[in-house]
Amino acid sequence: MDNRVIIVKNLVKKFGNFIANDNLSFEVFKGEIFGFLGANGAGKTTAIRILSGLSSPTSGEVLVAGVDASKKPEAIKKQIGYMCQKFSLYEDLTVKENIMLYGGIYGMTKSLIKERTDDLLEKLNFREYGNKFIADLPLGLRQKLAFSVAVFHEPKIVFLDEPTGGVDPITRRQFWEMIYETAERGITVFVTTHYMDEAEYCDRISIMSEGRIVALDTPENLKKQYGADSVEEVFIKIARPN
């Protein structure tokens, strides 16, 4: 069996004359934590939007969970979870209502939703928050919840676009524990981040600069290749060669 869940070949995305993604090619495997790094404006978000069917590629081949992204973006959406920079749960609904809503959209049965909601609240120590409005939760809890909702329907891949922006270090650590757990369940995690310590946690990372992927390997190999002690150093060497 082929265990590649994302196959990208020669992906190009242009906005007018501006080339946001210039000939990207990479593959991501099942159960992998794939870090997608790059300076602001390097084209990460554009790529993640194409992979999740929110945007269509100008040219190139994109297969996500075996589905062609340019032809059937809606079919991809059934297979993936997505959590973006902007907080995306409904603030004026309660925790349980949000879970119900998204569970329902993905076609889960009521009993399954209820069962998993109980498990989830138990696991997150969220019991007392079940009937609270999202607006009343602290940011850290919200982000954890948003991630849980993104994988609630057991997708094949979950896309995380800077999931830990503005979150304190302890919550970030807990967040990454959740990511590991998810990957162990066989769900591929595709994550963008600006925190280089987080990049060290990834199985493989790619570094983008000006719309192109300039490096792609495990953190260990990259450090060796560039003679650096940390991913941060690698990143600075690549992103700012001068």
Added chain:
Amino acid sequence: MLLLVPAVTFEMKNVRLCIIDKDMTPESRGLISKLEGSKFFKITFSSFSETEANNMLHRNKFDIILSIPSDFGKDILTERPAKIMASVDAVNASTAQLSWAYLNGVLRDYNAILLTENMKSTPMEPIPQIQITNRYWYNEMLNYKHYMLPGILGILVTAIGFLLAGLNMVREKEVGTIEQINVTPVRKHQFIIAKMVPFLIIGMIDLSLGLIIGKLVFNIPFVGSIVLLFMSSFIFLIAVLGLALFVSTFSGTQQQYMFVAFFCMIIFILMSGIFTPYESMPAWAQDFNLINPVAHLMRINRMVMLKGSTIHDIRMELYSLIIIAIAFTTLAVRRYRKTA
């Protein structure tokens, strides 16, 4: 401004007249041609059957029925007071009074002509006169509140639909939840329907409250079917919501949406005929109103509440609303894109 000033006018033009001429003498024709010559009146129909004419008045086909009895010409020639009868649709009280006054003016002129003609032949004879009796239909007390209230109810429903639904949609864009929805497999029409249903319910509650207040505070008459009123408001609301959601796909922020929404709403409401009778508007404004859902609802509300019109009477308005509702909703579903 360019559109509204000529369209929103209190000037009376084209009062639609139906003539029942049972006399068919030179005298009755003289009166009719006099009316035809006036720029206020337009004879849109003539009939011999009072039942038919009354039915059509009921369906808003014209504003006044003028019936000339068969001995009209004979009465004038024999110099007895001739009698005619005018039935005025008084749903809009001020229009009714104005047109009644114009009608009287025309009759006075005609009387004067008859008078001079008679003076020549038999100067000593008593003066023949045309006596006119009138009856205000549907709003006998000429109560302006009765005319405005059904219109205000329509505006209430419009505001709910247009502002709330659109703002809600744009807010999702601002907060970013729409992105999360777009990345789910939810179907476009499912999303649009989900955006409509709550406002349909709110709109209907709103309408019920409006009706209760109308009854308790203003004691408005309600002669027609409540079910029919709710049904047409429901269809109307779908049209308005479809338009609101369509417009909202163009705006990125709530301020932007408010701006566009107010612009649309003011045009729709002022053109709708809430103040100005539909018939007094220039032809292009009447054409515009074919796609103005508020204009159709305004007519339906007034006809159903004050005249007791049945579904058969308002079917043209209903058809128009259904077509507009389908068109706007389809546009909204089409314009809403999950994939850029």
